[in-house]
Amino acid sequence: MKAVIQRVSKASVTIEGDLVANINSGLLILLGIVEQDTQDDIDWLVNKISNCRIINDDNQVMNRSLIDINGExxxxxxxxxxxxxxxxxxxxxxxxxxxxxxIPIYEAFVKQIQSVLSKTVQTGQFGADMKVELLNDGPVTIIMDSKNKE
Incomplete structure (x- = not known):
């Protein structure tokens, strides 16, 4: 399972002209799944993403996680x-x-990260032609691959 994580000031998804998802300060997570992905990949990636310290603290040092700021x-x-x-x-x-x-792996990932963050996570629509708009904050972009965790 691969993820591209972008720290954003805002991000949204539009499908056929309709706004279907919208967040403010937080993370945009682009998620790619392979057949070999399992619950272990979901567990590892959700933990890494939700605890990754890529959000600035009061001293403008990347020292806070999505959990720390209650981000979206x-x-x-x-x-x-x-x-x-x-x-x-x-x-x-x-x-x-x-x-x-x-699809089941994607849905399990979304459900698990929602549980960890204790809030609703916005999503695109699997398989749709989506228009993703974002304002990358930093810019900060991190690539994670659950097959390269060692």
């Missing part, structure tokens, strides 16, 4: 995080999990 989160599924660009000019997405596998 927006989770957007993004199979393209598992693109392979080794051959040719057209990326291959063969590593990305198919919807029948990815």
């Amino acid at each position: 989160a927006l989770v957007v599924s993004q199979f393209t995080l598992h693109a392979s660009t080794k051959k040719g000019n057209r990326p291959s997405y063969i590593k990305a999990a198919k919807p029948d596998i990815a």
Whole structure:
């Protein structure tokens, strides 16, 4: 499971002109899932993301986590995080999990991070053509991969 985490001042998702998700200060989480992902991957990634100290304290030092500031989160599924660009000019997405596998894992991830944060987590819509708008704060962008936790 891969995630691109962006610290944002605001972020939103629009589908076919309708605003479906909107957050203020917090994290935009782009989430890519492979068939081999399990509950262990969800546990590890939720813990890392919710406790990652990438939010400024009063001294402008990245020393606070999403939990510390009671920040908001927006989770957007993004199979393209598992693109392979080794051959040719057209990326291959063969590593990305198919919807029948990815959707339950995505939903479990959202449910678990909601539980950890004790608040509703905003989401995009799995498989939809989404327009994601954000104001990256910093900018701060972190890439996490549950298969590279050692």
